[in-house]
Amino acid sequence: MHFTDTYLPRRDGVVTSLRTLHAAQLAAGHDSLLVVPRHREQRTEPGLLRLPALACGVADLRLARWPMNTRGVRERLVAELAAHRPEVVHAHTPGPAGLLGVLVARRTGAALVQTYHTDLHAYADAYKVPRWALRLLLRVYAGRLGEPRPLPGCRTATLTAGNRLLLGDAGAVVVPTRAVLDRVELPVPAERIVLAPTGVAPRAATPAEAMAFRTGYGIGPSDPLVLFVGRVNREKGVDLLIAAFARILDRLPSARLVLIGxxxxxxxxxxxxxxVGPAAAARIVCAGQQPPQVVAQAYAAADVFAFPSRTDTQALVLQEAALAGLAAVLADPSLHRHGVLAGSTVLAEPEPDSFADAVLGLLRDRRAAHRLGAAARAAAAAHCPQRYADTVLGVYHEAVRRRSRVSPLEAVAGG
Known part of the structure; x- marks a missing residue:
């Protein structure tokens, strides 16, 4: 059973990773159930269990409202989910759905696997989440898990305590890249941390489709095109990118920037x-969220992929761009060094002049951009979806083996 606080129609790296894994597991003949927050625009699909949810007001997230229900209603929900008798519970996010996964694992004695997709510290800083709000959430989590109320602490200590609550029972914690471990000290033994990058399958787009994408947004066939794909939000470094693009236009007035997300x-x-002024703003296209095939056309149409985020733990869009042969500029040294592309990107300082210089360097030297794109494609191709699914299956087997060494009484108690 997979538990996630983010799911379709919202699109992000967690959703992509989860659906990749779920599809591979079903294809291999495994039973795989997804427990997700309900959304009125969700389509029915096999193995989808939807939880009543509320909009939380941040980035279109909908959070399962079960922690606010009465004790009796909460107990019935846990019992209903436990009746599926999972061998493995895999929690992909730290919200209410992920917390519910921990409870179901405790109730059934199932092996618990967690994936640490999200840099909680960076997101808390980006959205300026008040310390009192983090402490309140921590108290709620401790109460729902029947753990002692944690002592007050600073923001970092509060987030670490929350990670300890959620990850403490885990037989394995999956991290998508080493960049996670550069930023966060996870409160679990090192032998239980497993590196498993999500694999991405290439999506083809023809030259005609790439040209149609340009034409559709009024971009000339020879206009240098810089592309960003991801949530167009503050935690993604979009402010850095827009400021850098204004500097690019000072030296390359025909350039265009497309933001998809x-x-x-x-x-x-x-x-x-x-x-950045009306002239620069007129050269920027905000395309909104697009279906996968349109995104593939954008990769094929672009000259450089710009990814200014310093909060991502993997950035699957980097792999998507690489599989299209597109050279990328990053502002995150950990993701540049330890990401799936393993240095096959250009690293810029996280300030506008440096980022602009790096993008301009690739726009002006097409041979260098082509060589870098080819190296990135080779690195991304080594991480296919099947390799990811096989790695995670091995993680499940090891987590079940560890769990089997715990006595049945301890397993039911979560201990």
């Missing part, structure tokens, strides 16, 4: 566009 803070984005 959901926009959740429209006023914030409009302020950024106003800050």
């Amino acid at each position: 959901a926009v959740y803070e429209r006023r914030w984005l409009n302020r950024l566009l106003r800050s």
Whole structure:
């Protein structure tokens, strides 16, 4: 049973990773159930268990509301899920659904596997989450798990305590790249941490489709095109990218920038566009969230992929761009060094002039960009979806083996 706090119609790296794994498991003949927050636009699909959920007001997330229910209702929900008798519970996120997964694992004695997809410390900083709010969530989590109420602490200590609550029972904690371990000290033994990058399958787009993408947004066939794919949000470094693009235009006036991804803070984005002036803003296309085939066309149409985020733990869009042969510029040294592309990107300082110089270097030297794109493609191709699924299956077997060494009484108690 997989537990996630983010799912379709929302698109992000967690959803992509989860659906890749779920599809591979079903194809291999395993039973695989997804426990997700309910959304009115979700389509019915095999193995989908939907939880009543509420919009939380941040990035279109919908959070399962079960922690707010009465004790009796909560107990019935856990019992209903436990009746599926999972051998493995895999929690992919740290929200209410992930917390529910921990409870189901405790109730059934199933092996618990966690994936640490999200840099919680970076997100808390980006959204300026108040310390009191983090402490309140920590108390709620401790209460639902029947753990002692944690002592007050600073923001970092509070987040670490939350990780300890969620990860403490885990037989294995999957991290998508070494970049996670560069940023966060996970409160689990090192032997239980497993590196398992999500594999991405290439999506082909023809030259005609690439040209149609350009034409559809009024981009000329020879206009140098810089592409960003991801949430157009503050934690993704979009402010850095827009400021850098204004500097690019000073030296390459024909350049265009396309931003593909959901926009959740429209006023914030409009302020950024106003800050660079109307001439620069007119060269920027905000395409919104697009279906996968349109994104593939954008990769084929672009000249450089710009990824200014410093909060991502894997950035699957980097692999997607690489599989299209697109050279990328990053601002995150950990992701550059330890990401799946293993240095086959250009690293810039996280300030506008440096980032602009790096992008311009690739736009002006097409041979260098082609060589870098080819190296990135080779690195990304080594991490296919099947390799990811096989690695995670091995993680499950090891977690079950570890769990089997625990006595049945301890397993039911979560201990």
